[in-house]
Amino acid sequence: MNTATSAAAVLSGVKRFVGGQELEQHRQALIDRTDPNAPRILVCCGTGCKAVGSLDLLETMQNSVAASGAAIKVMPEVKRTGCHGFCSRGPLLTLQPEGLFYQRVKPEDAEEIVKQTVIGGELVKRLLYKPQGAKESIAKVGDIPFFAKQTKLVLKRVGRIDPFDINDSLVHGAYKALNKVLNEMSPDQVIEEIKNSKLRGRGGAGFPTGLKWESCSRQPGRHYVICNGDEGDPGAFMDASVMEGDPHAVLEGMAIAAYAMGSDRGFLYVRMEYPLAVQTLTRAIRQAEELGLIGDNILGTGFKFKVSVSTGAGAFVCGESSALMSSLEGKVGRPRPKYIRSTEKGFRDSPSNLNNVETYANVPEIILRGGAWYTGYGTERSAGTKVFSLTGNVHNVGLVEVPMGTSLREIVYGIGGGIPNKKELKAVQTGGPSGGCIPIPKKFLDINVGFGKLAEIGSMMGSGGMIVMDENICMVEVSRYFINFLVEESCGQCTPCREGLTRMKDILTRLTLGEGREGDVELLEEIGKFTNSFSLCGLGTSAANPVLSTIKYFREEYDAHIRDKKCPAGVCKPLYYYEIDPEKCTGCGLCRAKCPAKAVAGEKKKPHTIDQELCIKCMECYKNCKFDSIKIM
Amino acid sequence: MKIILDGKEVTAEAGRTILEVARQNGVDIPTLCHVPALEPAAMCRLCTVELIENRRARMVTACNYPLRGDAEVRTDTPFLRQGRKLIIELLYSRCPDSTVLKELAARYGAELGRFPEDNKDCVMCGLCARVCERVGGNVLALCGRGVEIRVDTSFGRTARHCIGCGACARICPVNKIQIGDEGAERTVIIYGKEASRIPLRPCTSCGKPFGPVIDLSLIMERAGETKVPAFNLSVCPACSRRNHARRLAERHFEQYEIEPRETGEDD
Numbered sequence: 029m030n031t032a033t034s035a036a037a038v039l040s041g042v043k044r045f046v047g048g049q050e051l052e053q054h055r056q057a058l059i060d061r062t063d064p065n066a067p068r069i070l071v072c073c074g075t076g077c078k079a080v081g082s083l084d085l086l087e088t089m090q091n092s093v094a095a096s097g098a099a100i101k102v103m104p105e106v107k108r109t110g111c112h113g114f115c116s117r118g119p120l121l122t123l124q125p126e127g128l129f130y131q132r133v134k135p136e137d138a139e140e141i142v143k144q145t146v147i148g149g150e151l152v153k154r155l156l157y158k159p160q161g162a163k164e165s166i167a168k169v170g171d172i173p174f175f176a177k178q179t180k181l182v183l184k185r186v187g188r189i190d191p192f193d194i195n196d197s198l199v200h201g202a203y204k205a206l207n208k209v210l211n212e213m214s215p216d217q218v219i220e221e222i223k224n225s226k227l228r229g230r231g232g233a234g235f236p237t238g239l240k241w242e243s244c245s246r247q248p249g250r251h252y253v254i255c256n257g258d259e260g261d262p263g264a265f266m267d268a269s270v271m272e273g274d275p276h277a278v279l280e281g282m283a284i285a286a287y288a289m290g291s292d293r294g295f296l297y298v299r300m301e302y303p304l305a306v307q308t309l310t311r312a313i314r315q316a317e318e319l320g321l322i323g324d325n326i327l328g329t330g331f332k333f334k335v336s337v338s339t340g341a342g343a344f345v346c347g348e349s350s351a352l353m354s355s356l357e358g359k360v361g362r363p364r365p366k367y368i369r370s371t372e373k374g375f376r377d378s379p380s381n382l383n384n385v386e387t388y389a390n391v392p393e394i395i396l397r398g399g400a401w402y403t404g405y406g407t408e409r410s411a412g413t414k415v416f417s418l419t420g421n422v423h424n425v426g427l428v429e430v431p432m433g434t435s436l437r438e439i440v441y442g443i444g445g446g447i448p449n450k451k452e453l454k455a456v457q458t459g460g461p462s463g464g465c466i467p468i469p470k471k472f473l474d475i476n477v478g479f480g481k482l483a484e485i486g487s488m489m490g491s492g493g494m495i496v497m498d499e500n501i502c503m504v505e506v507s508r509y510f511i512n513f514l515v516e517e518s519c520g521q522c523t524p525c526r527e528g529l530t531r532m533k534d535i536l537t538r539l540t541l542g543e544g545r546e547g548d549v550e551l552l553e554e555i556g557k558f559t560n561s562f563s564l565c566g567l568g569t570s571a572a573n574p575v576l577s578t579i580k581y582f583r584e585e586y587d588a589h590i591r592d593k594k595c596p597a598g599v600c601k602p603l604y605y606y607e608i609d610p611e612k613c614t615g616c617g618l619c620r621a622k623c624p625a626k627a628v629a630g631e632k633k634k635p636h637t638i639d640q641e642l643c644i645k646c647m648e649c650y651k652n653c654k655f656d657s658i659k660i661m
Numbered sequence: 662m663k664i665i666l667d668g669k670e671v672t673a674e675a676g677r678t679i680l681e682v683a684r685q686n687g688v689d690i691p692t693l694c695h696v697p698a699l700e701p702a703a704m705c706r707l708c709t710v711e712l713i714e715n716r717r718a719r720m721v722t723a724c725n726y727p728l729r730g731d732a733e734v735r736t737d738t739p740f741l742r743q744g745r746k747l748i749i750e751l752l753y754s755r756c757p758d759s760t761v762l763k764e765l766a767a768r769y770g771a772e773l774g775r776f777p778e779d780n781k782d783c784v785m786c787g788l789c790a791r792v793c794e795r796v797g798g799n800v801l802a803l804c805g806r807g808v809e810i811r812v813d814t815s816f817g818r819t820a821r822h823c824i825g826c827g828a829c830a831r832i833c834p835v836n837k838i839q840i841g842d843e844g845a846e847r848t849v850i851i852y853g854k855e856a857s858r859i860p861l862r863p864c865t866s867c868g869k870p871f872g873p874v875i876d877l878s879l880i881m882e883r884a885g886e887t888k889v890p891a892f893n894l895s896v897c898p899a900c901s902r903r904n905h906a907r908r909l910a911e912r913h914f915e916q917y918e919i920e921p922r923e924t925g926e927d928d
Contacts, residue, residue, distance in 0.1 A: 343806065360803075365703035367726050520810030521803070523706050526785070527751035530808050531776055558744045561720045562706045 044320035046328035048207040051198075051321075058199045067104035067146065068124040069093070072187060074111025074269055075304055076426075077118035081135065085119050088135040092142040099147050107196075110273020110308075112187040114174055115265075116425035117157065122169060122187075129169045130155040160423050160445055174424045177443045179405065181413045182389045183429045186273030191308045194276065194315035202276040203321050205392035209284050210329045213395075218288040219245065222391065224399025226411035231256055231347075231384035232459065232490040233566075234410070234479040240381060244289050244371035247379035251291035253282050253333075254375060254382045256352060257298035257305065260344040261460025262513060264493035266415040267385035269427050271298065271305035274389065275312035279322060279335060281388030284395060286333045289381055294335040297352050300342055309337050344461075344517035348565050349374070349382050351519065362519040363565035384491065386415060406432030410478035414489070418444050420496035421451065428494075433476040436468065440496055449651075451498035454597075455581075458482055459490025461510040461517075462570035464577030465503060486577045488570070502599035503582040504589050508536035510574040518567065525568030528559035532575060540600040544590035549579060598660035601645050605661050608649075610635035612657030619649035619658065665733040679723035679734055680708060690723045690736050691745060691765060693752070693834060694786035699795060701725035702787050707748055707765075711735040746771045755781045759835040782837045782852050785810060789829035789838060789851075798824040798879070800849075800857055814856050823849060823857030825873030845870040864897035866904065871897035 045051045071077075071086045090106045097103065104123075112120045117131035123145060130141065133155055144150045156165035157172055166172050180186075189196040197203075209218055223238030244251060255278060259267040271278060282294045298305050313335055316322040324332050338356055345351045346361040353375045355361035366373075374380030390412060394402045403411045410432035416439065418428045423445030430439060436456055440446070447453050455465045458477075464487030466472050475481055482489050497506070511533045520526045532555050535548050556572030556579075563569045579586060588594045595603035608619075608628075613635040620628040620636060627643040630636030638649070650658045664673045666688055673682040678701070683690050693705040701724040708723040713733040723736070735741070746769045753762045754776040762784070766773050785803075790812055793801040800820040804813040814820040825847045830838040839850040842861060849857045861870035880886075896904065914920075 345806075362803075362806075365701065365722070365725055367721065516807050518807040520785070520805065520807045521702070521704050521787075523704070523748050523752060523785070526808060526810065527755070528747075531751065534777075554747065558747050561740075562709050562744050562748065564703060564706070564722075 044318070046320065046325075048211045048327050048329075051203065051207055051319075051327060055198050055204075058195050062199055065125050067102055069104050069106045069141075069146075070109045070112075070122040070124060070188070071106065072110075072112040072118060072120040072122075073108045074115070074118075074187075074272055075265070075302075076111065076115035077120055078304070080118050082119035084135045085121070085133055085138060088138040089121075089141070092138040093146070096142050096147065100142075104146055107190050108192070109188060110186045110191050111269040111427055113178075113183065113269075113427035114157075114172075114424065115427065116423075121155075127169045128167055129157055129172060131157050160448070174426065174428075174443055174445065177438065178429050179413050179431050180429050181393055181405065182270060182277070182386055182415055183273070183427065184393070185277065186269055189274065191273055191275055192311055194312065194319065194321075197274070197276040201396075202392075203280055203316075205395035206280050206283050206287075206321065207327060209287055209395055210327055210331055215245065215288045215290065218284060218395065221395060221399045222288070225390075225394045225402035226399070226409075227387065227390055227394060227402065228410065228479060229384060230386035230390070230414065230491065232462075232488065234489065237383060237387055240371060240383070241285060241288050243369070244379050244381040247372055250293070250378050251286075251289045252375045252378055252380040253286045253289065253291045253294040254353070254356070254380055255282055255294070255296045255385060255388055256347060256349070256382055257296055257302070257309075257385050258340050258347040258352060259302075259385070259491060260299060260347050260517075261491060261493045262510075263417060263419045263495050264460060264491055265417045266427060266492045268302050268305055270385050270389050270415070271296075271302065272308050275305075275308045276316065277389040277392060278309070278385055279312060279316055281383075281391035282335060283322060283326070283333050284391050285381060285383065285388065287331055289379075291381070292332045292334065294333060295356055295375070296335060296337045297340060297346070297356055298337055299340045299346075306337055306339055313337065343519075344513075345519045345565070345567050348567055351565065352382065353380060362521055363567070365521075365564060386492075407476065407478050409480050414477070414492055416477075416492045416494045418494050418496065420457075420494075421447055421453075421498035421501070422496040423448055430477075432478045435474050435476055436466070437473045439477065439494065440468075440473075444496065447496070447498050449498075451500065453496065454499050454501060455497045455503070457487075457495040457497060457506070457574075458493065459488035459573070460493045461513050462567065462573055463488045463490045463493070464573045465497070465506065465581065466577075467581035486580055487573070500597050500599065502540075502595050502597035503578040503585045504536065504539050504595070505597075505599045507575045507578045508533065508540055511536055511571070514567065514571045518571070519565075522562075522564040522568060524559040524562040525564070525571060528555045528563075529571055531555055532559075532572070536575070539586065539589045540595075540603075542589070542593045542600070542602045544586075544593075546590065548590060549583070549586050553579060596660075598647075598650070604645070605640055606638050606643060606645065606650060607659050607661050608636050608638060609657045609659055612655050614655055614657075616654070618652050618654065622648045622652045624648065662728065663731050664728060667734070667736055673728055675729060676727050679710060679712070679721070679726045679728060682728060683723060683734070683736060688736055691768070692724060693761070693765075693784060694788060695724045696788065696792075696832065699788070699791045702791060704785065704787050705748065705752070707745055709741065709744060711738055711741060742769060745769050750775045752784045754779050756784050756835050756837070759784065761834045781811075782835075783812065784835055785812075786834060787812075788832045788834065792828045792832045795883075796828045797826045798822045801829060801851070812851055819855050820857040821859065823859050823873075824875055824879065825849075825857075825859050825861075826875075842870075847873055862895070864900050865895040866900035867897060869897060 073082050119133050121130040121133045144152050158165040169175050185200050219241050227237045228234040340346045343361045346355045348363050349370050350364040351361045370380045406412045413429050413431050415429045419425050428443050453468050455467050457465045466487050479489050515529045515533050518525045556576045559572045560569050588596050598604045615633040625642050625644045627639045628636050662673050662675050664671050671686045691707045693707050703722040703725045709720050710723045712721045749765050749771040753773050757778050790801045790803050800823045801812050805811050827840045830840045841848045845861050847859050862874045864871050
């Protein structure tokens, strides 16, 4: 029924590839069997869509297609894929080859889609995407700004292939680069190519990948290749989507790295909270091993590379390289107090190369197309593309890949579709809990997102989390949230991080409760400054960034909390109340109906009032008022 | 290898830590979690200094930074003094009755009581855990994470494999670990909680319990020794002294053929 079975037929003849030619012959056979114009229904089964029921949709879709088999001219293949990226609109469904895009599809819509679209060739209008404020719906993926404005290099195959079927990856070019590397390139040439590409680590620090590989390869002893899939930043899901949607890209990148550095052993350290990623990667490794693409004697060249998946135990700090390696060794995941690069002495005191998921996923394409091609994307200092997870108060929440140097305006408004509910954009938080809040629209909307630029303004690129905040977000509460997160996730070894963050949390909590004192901001700055310079690891030395950047750009909000005991954004409950503007209130009664505490009173068509004693500040009246008459005081 | 240490040029052996070089040259850097016999853990961060290597300045901890080439080290800048002051103040709130911290506070002008007291009876230097791993029975470890980090035994249970060496109590800079011998048992108390309880061996001479049953193989393994050390662990120190005295006396009496007088009592 689908290529999994037809490919199984092809597979049955193949045990292990003993040469590059065999792989290419197999690939060609698979491509020949696949008609690019055959109808396919791609159901997004990334974690986001799965959470809203896409697995049920997949099943009913398969059943509906099977049930109406006789009526369909060409049987479409119903395919399970990784993340399509447009997560706020899930469950998502794409119909190929036309490229029709249906959003928020429920299992009960399956039959209608089969009848109307697959058989009848008509669109199901209510499932089409309609941009905010637009009159017309958009039917095709390519016409939707969210997709059209992206440049997909890393996510090229994510959402198009079935991550559980290696043959589908092979059809789309997987392991071509590994074949090229093993048969045509020397390890030094591989490193040279990566250096030429100016690829920088996508985990956050932005260290040039080529240089890292080179310094690791020059060390004596057994080498290890490790992939950091311990993505823990709140609101970030880039690496998860790559691992879940295109596991072979990561494996291929790691194998190429292993070849370049003379390694025979690799580890994928994936956080336990990503069960789907662990599942896809484990399956992918097994399938690649069966075909001789990973393991002993890869493609008959004698090159050996064994990979296994290791799961974390729920600690954010294990994303830090030395803590990750401790954890991988079976020890407590705490950063090591050693001034030595892991490329010299890392995992088991051997030279170890640690890169992020996205970094490895970039490698195969660079090898195939050359470093110079890669530098064609992005900026002088930050080459290539970057995947961001765009979340927060933005219309189009999802996974976004853009060339480095794209402006925040383009990401937030062009791709993200702007801010919902006619709100003003206030800030963009980048780089996770170690990053900073960039104030917008003050001056930075046109800043080009890249490694250097973000650091200049007190934030960082981090691994690519991007949280959009509107005017109803309180910056003091935001820093309290991040510091609270870090207090819980700090390993607790060193004084500044453990004690400093705890004190900062106490002060920030005090501020949000309206118990702030004069001098609190100065104290926060003092603790923040020293935590950032005296801490042991990367977590501690960047932990104060959310506080320091919000104080730098939103000082007036801190002052309002301390001096006026007011929360201008209307978030810190003890510090504001709602009031109805009698001039604007039309007495429609909507707020009275919506109020769960029965705190709103008033006669019809006359201005209403709020009983402050009863009000629980749930924001229902504020959100629902059509006349903008409810004010945060 | 030439190092500029607080403006003065000194020579240093490659691989030595900044702390070692500073101490050799009479420059004092405060430490709390460091003893030379144990591997540095760089936890307290008090010994943070400014290092300038290849015209790049950064903060490093002196206890574990090995000098590899020419460099400049500053140990006493206003920024460092301020940072140390803050660390002392933060630690003081964890353990307000510590003499060591009070002394450090006086030296660095720390304002004690700047942060509300949160008496945890511990400065979290990790020395007890490290010395226990190296010298003792590997009973104590740093457990929990973040603010909840604490010194504890496996699963918080009273440990039976403690060798009762007492190294943890001796090394604790704030004297918060107690060793108690009561009856035929020795206990180690941390944070008021019993960390270990082990039997004491009775003296073969007087019968009173006197010391822990020490597994010699463990010590020998760590010391890399194959020969059993020549000391008798079956007799308590008091009996050992008395027996020795008696042997001397007996030899003396024998020599001069003196008949010892019966006293009836052993002592």
